[in-house]
Amino acid sequence: MALLCASQLFAQNNQPMTIVIDPGHGGYDPGAVATLNGKQYRECDIALSIALKAGSMIEKNMPQVKVIYTRNSDKHLSTNKTRDLQARVDIANKADAGLFLSIHCNAAKATSASGAVTLIMGESSAKRIQQNADVIEDAYRDDLVDMSDAATAAAVRAYIKTVQFTLLQNSSTFANLLQKYHKNAVGHGNRRSLVYGQPLWVLCYTQMPGVLTEIGFMSNKHDLQIMATEDGQQKIAKAIYDGFCEYYKIYFGGEPQPIEEPEQVEVKTDVKAEEPKSQPAESEAPQQEVAKEEEATDVGYTIQLCASKTKIATNSSEFKSYRGRVREFVTDGTFCYKYCTGIFASKEEADNSLKEVRKLFKNAYVVGFDGNKLVSHSVVAGKLKTK
């Protein structure tokens, strides 16, 4: 299969980043086990094989990306489950990775359950916890942070609100991209939600965007047939690679265009109503020129620090040294509150400031704005050209 998107990436920008790939389980812990045509398959082996395949595609086609595995053989990191999970977290944090990807297989009592799902950090609803207790029988539930302990739960909730809030949009984008490509591999089966939050240990304590992707169900014949074969594994690895490529392009190599959001969206609060767009001909009177210059500050580039599900006061300490110097944009989507800093007349100026901003907000990136709306770089470039 041709790997085309890599060449498109290099033309843009060569920002280095590290991805940590974590094949679930291993060693004493096989994860879910299932039999197909008289042969036994283990989740730990499937996860490892797919992780190595996806990782080598990245290494081969994206030399600016460093791949680190939490394990590259059949081994555990500790015989204590919590310490094993924390050891995986430590590898990612120590490497100062830009992205964490854990690969697992699902299992359920109901053999009809099928399809890929991708989990991001979040708190499960009570309904979801019950569903998990009913359907999931592998060691999967051991991977969750124990939220029944009040002190742990409070700490985790505070953590979700602070550290993870800058990372969740990236995690969510990556999760949705993986699911987009999983559709061509194992498929979505009968999954109702394709991406949802779970307080998973490896996602809670890693200090970077991350997801845990469950590529399919060991307990489902259709899924296992794909996951167990060389061809199927290649397809799944390619899906992961394609999802990562697109993610990289959004955040490191090109124009940020998160897939789950439309390019132009209305702002619902505060900022003044949009002025009617007048497009005077070049030869018009100087009076028009003045008017246009005033408008000019309303088109340009800005740096998005973070996105949030809930509104944050612009003078909140969450914005660190940018508190009070933050502008809010409201868009569609789950993470509808976007917080940006700076106004730049050119992409180059914005890129220069981005280096500084990233010291505090690692996942910040340059976005275009037109009045109250966040727009793509090309829209801004077009508008500035006609000035």
Ligand SMILES: [Zn+2]
């Ligand atoms: Zn697992």
